[in-house]
Amino acid sequence: MDLARTDTVGGDQADSLRSLAGREMARWQRPPGSRSSCRVVAITGGKGGVGKTNIAVNLSLALAEAGARVLLFDADLGLANVDVVLGITPPLTLDNVMRREAELEQVVYTGPFGLHFLPGGTGFAALANAGTLEIVRLLGQLRALERDHDLIILDTAAGIADNVLRFVQAADDVVIVSTPEPTALLDAFGLLKALAAERQRARYQLLVNMVRQADEVGQTHRSLAAAALRFTGTELGLLGALPRDPAVEAAVKRRVPVLISAPASPAAQQLRMIAGSFLGDSFFSNPTAADSYFARLLSAMR
Numbered sequence: 001m002d003l004a005r006t007d008t009v010g011g012d013q014a015d016s017l018r019s020l021a022g023r024e025m026a027r028w029q030r031p032p033g034s035r036s037s038c039r040v041v042a043i044t045g046g047k048g049g050v051g052k053t054n055i056a057v058n059l060s061l062a063l064a065e066a067g068a069r070v071l072l073f074d075a076d077l078g079l080a081n082v083d084v085v086l087g088i089t090p091p092l093t094l095d096n097v098m099r100r101e102a103e104l105e106q107v108v109y110t111g112p113f114g115l116h117f118l119p120g121g122t123g124f125a126a127l128a129n130a131g132t133l134e135i136v137r138l139l140g141q142l143r144a145l146e147r148d149h150d151l152i153i154l155d156t157a158a159g160i161a162d163n164v165l166r167f168v169q170a171a172d173d174v175v176i177v178s179t180p181e182p183t184a185l186l187d188a189f190g191l192l193k194a195l196a197a198e199r200q201r202a203r204y205q206l207l208v209n210m211v212r213q214a215d216e217v218g219q220t221h222r223s224l225a226a227a228a229l230r231f232t233g234t235e236l237g238l239l240g241a242l243p244r245d246p247a248v249e250a251a252v253k254r255r256v257p258v259l260i261s262a263p264a265s266p267a268a269q270q271l272r273m274i275a276g277s278f279l280g281d282s283f284f285s286n287p288t289a290a291d292s293y294f295a296r297l298l299s300a301m302r
C-alpha cells in the first residue's frame with residue numbers, strides 16, 4: 001500500500017482538521033492567571049539526514065498555525081540547518097549574544113504564523129565556560145523566553161555527542177526521528193542507549209519518517225520499542241509517521257517549508273495531525289513544567 005496516496009486528504013478534510021486543532025487549542029489553553037509553563041520538545045535521531053530539521057520546522061509551524069506560541073531553537077550547533085529549511089537567514093545568532101554584541105531579543109526572529117526562531121550558532125556551548133555574571137544575565141533572558149512561549153521545539157544534531165545528549169536529556173519530550181531503514185533504526189537504538197545512561201525526565205516517542213508502505217510504521221515501532229524496553233528500560237511511544245513525499249524535497253530546494261509551499265501535500269497533512277495530537281494530550285498536567293529548561297541545561301553543562 002502506498003502511504004503517500006492513502007493518507008492524502010482533501011480540502012474539506014483539511015479544514016475540519018484545522019478546526020479540530022483549533023478546538024484542541026481552546027481546550028488546552030491555560031486559564032488566565034494560572035502558572036506559566038513551557039514544554040520543551042527535542043527533535044532528535046541517531047542518524048544524519050533522517051528528516052529532523054524538516055520535522056522540527058514544519059511541526060513548529062503547524063503548532064503555531066493552530067495558535068500555540070512556539071519558539072524554534074536551532075540547537076544543531078555545528079551547522080546552520082533551520083534557516084535553510086525556513087528560508088530565514090539570520091544576521092545575528094546566539095553567538096552575538098554571547099559576545100555581548102546583541103541582546104537575546106534581537107536574535108529571536110519571527111516567521112510564518114508568528115513562529116519565533118532562535119538560531120543557536122555555536123554560542124550555547126561557550127556558556128559552559130562563561131563567568132557567573134554572564135550566566136545569570138543570559139539565564140534571566142532565556143527564562144523570559146520560556147515565559148513567553150507555550151512550546152520550545154529544539155532541532156538537534158545527529159548522533160550521541162555529549163552536547164547533543166544534554167540538550168535532549170533536559171527536555172520534557174523527546175521525539176526520536178528514524179526512517180524504517182535498519183541502519184537508521186540501529187542508530188536510533190544507539191541514541192536511546194546513550195540517553196538512558198543519564199535519564200532525566202522526558203517522555204520518549206518515535207516519529208517514523210520517509211515511509212513508503214503503511215505497514216512499515218508498526219513494524220518499525222514494534223522492533224525499536226521492544227529493544228528500547230528490553231535493553232534500556234525506556235518506554236517508546238509512537239507519535240506518528242510521515243510518508244516519503246516529493247513535496248518535502250521540492251520544499252527544501254525552494255527554501256519554503258512544505259507546510260507553506262504544499263499545504264495539501266500528504267506530508268503537510270500528517271504534520272498537522274501530529275501537531276493536533278501534541279496539543280490534545282495532557283500538557284498542563286506535567287508536574288515539573290514550572291521549572292526552567294535552560295536552568296537544567298546549564299547545570300548539566302557545568
Ligand SMILES: Nc1ncnc2c1ncn2[C@@H]1O[C@H](COP(=O)(O)OP(=O)(O)OP(=O)(O)O)[C@@H](O)[C@H]1O
Pocket residue numbers: 045047048049050051052053054055076081156157158209210211242243244245246248249252267
Ligand atoms: N518525508 C520526507 N519525504 C521526502 N524527503 C524527505 C522527507 N523528510 C526529509 N526528506 C529529505 O531528506 C533531506 C534531509 O532532511 P533534514 O535536513 O530534515 O534531515 P536531518 O535529520 O535534519 O539531517 P542532519 O542530520 O544533516 O541535520 C531533506 O533535504 C529532504 O529532501
Ligand SMILES: [Mg+2]
Pocket residue numbers: 052053054076081155156
Ligand atoms: Mg538537521
